[in-house]
Amino acid sequence: xxxxxxxxxxxxxxxxxxxxxxxxxxxNVLPGDPVRALWGDKPPDPAQVAQIxxxxxxxxxxxxxxxxxxxxxLQGDFGKTIAGNRPVLDEITQAFPVSMRLASMAWxxxxxxxxxxxxxxxxKRGRFVDNTVTLFTLLVISVPIFVVGLxxxxxxxxxxxWITPTVQDSENMSQLLVxxxxxxxxxxxxxxxxxxxxxxxxxxxxxxxTAVAKGLPRQRIITRHLLRNSLIPVVTYLGTDVGxxxxxxxxxEGIFNVTGVGNLLFxxxxxxxxxxxxxxxxxxVIVYLIASLIVDLLYAVLDPRIRYx
Amino acid sequence: xxxxxxxxxxxxxxxSGEERSGRLLDVKDxxxxxxxxxxxxxxxxxxxxxxxxxxxxAVLGESGSGKSVTAQAIMGIxxxxxGKIPQGEIxxxxxxxxxxxxxxxxxxxxxxxxxIFQDALSSLNPVLSVGYQLGEMFRVHDGLSRKQAKAKAxxxxxxxxxxxxxxxxxxxxxxxxxxxxQRIMIAMALALEPDLIIADEPTTxxxxxxxxQVMDLLADLQREYxxxxxxxxxxxxxxxDVADKxxxxxxxxxxxxxxxxxxxxxxxxxxTRGLLESIPRLDQKGQELxxxxxxxxxxxxxxxxxxxxxxxxxxxxxxxxxVPALVPVTERDGAELPGRGSACHFWKETIHG
Amino acid sequence: xxxxxKTTATATDEQSVTPDAPVDAIASGPAPGKPRSLWxxxxxxxxxxxxxxxSAFLIVVLLVVAAFPGLFTDAxxxxxxxxxxxxxxxxxxxxxxxxxxxxxxxxRSIYSRVVHGARNSILVGVGVTILVTLFxxxxxxxxxxxxxxxxxxISRLTDVFFGIPFLLGAMVVLNAFTDRTVWVxxxxxxxxxxxxxxxxxxxxxxxxxxxxxxVAARALGAGTKRILFRxxxxxxxxxxxxxxxxxxxxxxxxxxxxxxxxLGLGDGAISWGGDISDATQDIRNNPHTLFFPAGxxxxxxxxxxxxxxxxxxxxxxxxx
Numbered sequence: 001x002x003x004x005x006x007x008x009x010x011x012x013x014x015x016x017x018x019x020x021x022x023x024x025x026x027x028n029v030l031p032g033d034p035v036r037a038l039w040g041d042k043p044p045d046p047a048q049v050a051q052i053x054x055x056x057x058x059x060x061x062x063x064x065x066x067x068x069x070x071x072x073x074l075q076g077d078f079g080k081t082i083a084g085n086r087p088v089l090d091e092i093t094q095a096f097p098v099s100m101r102l103a104s105m106a107w108x109x110x111x112x113x114x115x116x117x118x119x120x121x122x123x124k125r126g127r128f129v130d131n132t133v134t135l136f137t138l139l140v141i142s143v144p145i146f147v148v149g150l151x152x153x154x155x156x157x158x159x160x161x162w163i164t165p166t167v168q169d170s171e172n173m174s175q176l177l178v179x180x181x182x183x184x185x186x187x188x189x190x191x192x193x194x195x196x197x198x199x200x201x202x203x204x205x206x207x208x209x210t211a212v213a214k215g216l217p218r219q220r221i222i223t224r225h226l227l228r229n230s231l232i233p234v235v236t237y238l239g240t241d242v243g244x245x246x247x248x249x250x251x252x253e254g255i256f257n258v259t260g261v262g263n264l265l266f267x268x269x270x271x272x273x274x275x276x277x278x279x280x281x282x283x284x285v286i287v288y289l290i291a292s293l294i295v296d297l298l299y300a301v302l303d304p305r306i307r308y309x
Numbered sequence: 310x311x312x313x314x315x316x317x318x319x320x321x322x323x324x325s326g327e328e329r330s331g332r333l334l335d336v337k338d339x340x341x342x343x344x345x346x347x348x349x350x351x352x353x354x355x356x357x358x359x360x361x362x363x364x365x366x367a368v369l370g371e372s373g374s375g376k377s378v379t380a381q382a383i384m385g386i387x388x389x390x391x392g393k394i395p396q397g398e399i400x401x402x403x404x405x406x407x408x409x410x411x412x413x414x415x416x417x418x419x420x421x422x423x424x425i426f427q428d429a430l431s432s433l434n435p436v437l438s439v440g441y442q443l444g445e446m447f448r449v450h451d452g453l454s455r456k457q458a459k460a461k462a463x464x465x466x467x468x469x470x471x472x473x474x475x476x477x478x479x480x481x482x483x484x485x486x487x488x489x490x491q492r493i494m495i496a497m498a499l500a501l502e503p504d505l506i507i508a509d510e511p512t513t514x515x516x517x518x519x520x521x522q523v524m525d526l527l528a529d530l531q532r533e534y535x536x537x538x539x540x541x542x543x544x545x546x547x548x549x550d551v552a553d554k555x556x557x558x559x560x561x562x563x564x565x566x567x568x569x570x571x572x573x574x575x576x577x578x579x580x581t582r583g584l585l586e587s588i589p590r591l592d593q594k595g596q597e598l599x600x601x602x603x604x605x606x607x608x609x610x611x612x613x614x615x616x617x618x619x620x621x622x623x624x625x626x627x628x629x630x631x632v633p634a635l636v637p638v639t640e641r642d643g644a645e646l647p648g649r650g651s652a653c654h655f656w657k658e659t660i661h662g
Numbered sequence: 663x664x665x666x667x668k669t670t671a672t673a674t675d676e677q678s679v680t681p682d683a684p685v686d687a688i689a690s691g692p693a694p695g696k697p698r699s700l701w702x703x704x705x706x707x708x709x710x711x712x713x714x715x716x717s718a719f720l721i722v723v724l725l726v727v728a729a730f731p732g733l734f735t736d737a738x739x740x741x742x743x744x745x746x747x748x749x750x751x752x753x754x755x756x757x758x759x760x761x762x763x764x765x766x767x768x769x770r771s772i773y774s775r776v777v778h779g780a781r782n783s784i785l786v787g788v789g790v791t792i793l794v795t796l797f798x799x800x801x802x803x804x805x806x807x808x809x810x811x812x813x814x815x816i817s818r819l820t821d822v823f824f825g826i827p828f829l830l831g832a833m834v835v836l837n838a839f840t841d842r843t844v845w846v847x848x849x850x851x852x853x854x855x856x857x858x859x860x861x862x863x864x865x866x867x868x869x870x871x872x873x874x875x876x877v878a879a880r881a882l883g884a885g886t887k888r889i890l891f892r893x894x895x896x897x898x899x900x901x902x903x904x905x906x907x908x909x910x911x912x913x914x915x916x917x918x919x920x921x922x923x924x925l926g927l928g929d930g931a932i933s934w935g936g937d938i939s940d941a942t943q944d945i946r947n948n949p950h951t952l953f954f955p956a957g958x959x960x961x962x963x964x965x966x967x968x969x970x971x972x973x974x975x976x977x978x979x980x981x982x
Contacts, residue, residue: 014818015818015821015822015825016825018818018819018821018822018825019822019825019826022822022823022826023826023831023834026831026834026835026838027834138964138967138968138971139960139964141911141963141967142911142960142961142963142964142967143956143960143963144915144918144919144922144935144956144959144960144963145919146919146922146935146938147938147952147956147959147960150938150942150945150952150956151952151956154945154946154949154952158946205431206426206428206431206432207431207432207433207434207435209386209426209432210426210432210433210434210497211434212385212386212418213384213386213418213419213423213424213426214418214419214423214445214446214449214497215415215416215417215418215419215420215449215450216415216419216445216449217415217449220449224437224445225434225437228434228436228437229434229435229436232436243827244827247827247829247830248827248829250829250830250833250923251829251919251922251923254923265830265833266833266923269833269834269837269925272837277834281826281827281830281834284827284830285825285826288824288825289825302436303435303436304435304436304438304481304483305435305436305481305483
């Protein structure tokens with residue numbers, strides 16, 4: 001077990017390097033000059049531009065820039081913003097908890113409602129409940145999240161006045177509730193579908209027939225045998241979805257004006273703040289890698305057939 | 310259809326505390342069909358058989374003959390729908406189980422009638438320890454605590470001769486060998502000392518050497534507990550050693566019944582004869598092996614008349630039009646042959662000719 | 663009832679080769695004399711699935727709209743008449759006319775824009791799916807079949823791409839382009855999306871590679887090319903097709919999302935996502951500017967997702 005974790009951690013290093021390198025290249029090779037952008041529409045002073053570029057090491061070859069960046073990263077230094085010269089880490093630590101809160105609310109919603117719907121549909125396969133849930137999930141997946149967000153804002157915020165159309169205070173859980181539901185909607189649909197399929201497959205399994213032949217009550221057969229086995233793939237999906245929710249919040253955060261990671265990233269793209277973009281994605285990659293490690297470990301706990309190989 | 314029963318010479322005394330009303334299990338004119346998209350599959354078409362305590366009935370037949378479906382109907386584990394039982398009775402100690410409530414039937418399952426499945430690996434829950442799965446029987450039916458149930462599970466595992474039972478009780482099914490897994494299945498069926506065990510091809514998935522061990526174990530335990538046993542198999546070799554009587558099934562019907570040794574000596578149905586002749590024998594080395602020509606019938610379209618007629622070497626016109634009933638088989642002089650019956654228009658020619 | 667269905671299936675299959683089988687049994691078996699392959703079965707299953715029939719109908723209509731928008735509207739989607747039509751309300755009984763869905767804030771016919779927007783969305787969706795299936799499929803096949811170095815390389819590469827959130831990556835890439843044509847958007851999405859198919863294909867090939875019939879083909883001396891294309895590919899294709907069909911819908915969503923964010927198709931190109939973004943300026947008073955492009959977009963995505971679902975149900979016997 002310990003050795004497995006160590007090996008997995010080692011395996012993460014090349015993936016981490018590869019991902020940060022990829023995003024670093026994407027941000028820096030592509031055209032657009034953040035230094036020039038400081039001057040806005042006015043013609044920039046070439047000497048000053050060159051000076052700033054030199055100070056920031058932006059005149060070095062790309063691979064040196066990357067090494068510098070990684071060197072700094074190892075010491076917890078994410079670099080500084082071009083405009084304002086603020087540490088990128090400050091911006092991230094400010095935005096991160098907000099996204100974390102939003103994502104965990106969305107995740108909880110996904111977990112509870114998604115699994116419940118999936119179980120109902122899976123057990124009553126082919127009946128009214130099943131068809132309703134299936135139709136609902138199809139619709140949720142088909143209507144893009146920005147449309148859902150806009151409609152919720154229009155309906156709950158403007159028409160009914162239940163919520164403020166935009167979030168005024170990102171600390172306030174009740175204000176984050178509707179954005180979290182919007183954010184978790186697609187994941188919820190996938191969780192429900194996955195649960196339903198998994199239950200439908202396991203219901204046919206031989207061990208289910210054995211459980212009936214043992215004379216177990218229906219309740220026990222469903223909870224101890226059917227659910228125990230069917231939820232294994234759902235757990236793994238939910239695990240990896242933590243990262244997706246954090247990264248996927250750009251739209252939701254934009255619509256409801258939540259000042260989280262997605263918002264930060266969107267601003268950074270507009271201002272071409274390479275260091276912020278790379279920093280945010282790096283943090284998301286770390287979240288993703290840790291989540292997938294936890295999922296793998298959890299999988300082995302839930303399914304004894306999986307060995308730590 | 311005639312029901313044919315065999316009185317074993319020494320019917321063991323009924324178990325104490327339980328009053329006997331007639332036979333242990335009596336299946337009467339059972340029909341099972343499945344409603345599929347392609348039509349109605351008639352899997353069982355009027356089966357009659359019975360088992361007494363301490364008796365072993367072997368049900369023999371190819372896959373698709375309805376032998377497993379009959380067992381599942383007795384057990385009450387048919388998927389309904391698509392399955393349906395339009396007709397018939399399944400009497401357990403004189404009571405028709407088909408008329409019982411779901412709850413009554415559930416209480417019989419595992420406690421009074423237990424089943425052993427063919428593929429123990431897929432029939433055991435892969436993510437629960439064997440100790441848990443064995444103990445579940447006691448926890449549900451007897452209301453034992455987790456700890457007591459585990460102790461009982463260890464006891465059971467020792468009973469079916471699993472080495473180091475105490476250490477292995479928390480292992481999972483995939484950690485056992487095929488033979489050991491089947492022993493666990495047997496232990497699970499035995500847990501509450503049921504009156505009747507249905508074993509559906511219990512050794513088919515096992516190595517030949519292990520097959521014999523598992524069969525012997527099952528036979529020993531059956532004798533010890535004086536249980537009725539229905540042994541479903543397509544392997545004539547397995548049957549000869551353990552069964553008291555045999556019912557041969559074809560296309561959802563019983564085509565021949567007989568005490569075990571008589572069947573081997575003098576089959577009274579061309580299908581049984583075909584089965585026996587297709588066993589490889591050492592004394593016929595070098596000769597071409599006999600095989601029944603053709604394939605089992607499509608249950609969506611069972612041939613008219615005798616279902617076996619397209620494959621039967623003796624088929625006449627009558628076989629293509631009239632369904633033969635299961636009639637008592639007698640000696641040439643009319644002397645009774647207890648327990649014997651054949652559903653062939655030409656049983657006389659088959660047994661005596 | 664696994665035992666029973668298996669039995670009836672084989673009995674049906676082989677009925678026709680039994681010389682002694684009575685004539686009526688042969689004639690009444692489904693598809694006599696024809697082997698029942700996965701694809702035959704799947705096709706039969708599909709045709710009887712209402713989900714498939716509806717989605718196929720929708721997709722055909724959408725394809726026609728995308729190919730020949732002129733058949734459905736004469737109104738020019740780009741030229742607005744702000745004086746006469748500024749935010750004109752929809753006339754729901756004026757079927758197929760310029761004012762059917764009303765006008766936007768520049769006085770352009772929303773109906774015409776919805777019709778003309780189909781081409782870009784579907785082009786991106788189909789284009790990305792083709793690129794991703796070809797490239798990802800090829801990589802997955804190489805990794806799965808040859809293993810070793812290729813497998814490690816491609817697996818690590820897919821790991822790297824999986825770490826980057828799809829939408830964020832696409833935003834970063836597209837942000838760099840000033841002239842975002844359909845091809846640029848397609849390329850960016852394909853660049854970030856190929857790994858999914860690669861993984862699915864790799865898994866399917868590895869499973870198939872060890873199947874008895876492939877081992878047998880190799881033992882009989884079949885060459886690599888023959889084994890790959892005649893034996894492995896046709897049998898590994900099912901999961902790839904399922905994933906590709908479903909992801910087609912999600913690529914359309916991705917394009918519209920990027921356009922909504924202002925990072926999708928460039929100026930001048932008509933995109934439902936862009937129109938929805940325009941509509942947000944005053945949805946409260948003019949919800950029709952949001953509803954029609956959003957509705958069209960959702961129906962399109964729904965059609966492809968439904969198709970993917972139907973295909974999966976048909977190709978995965980476990981789900982029947």
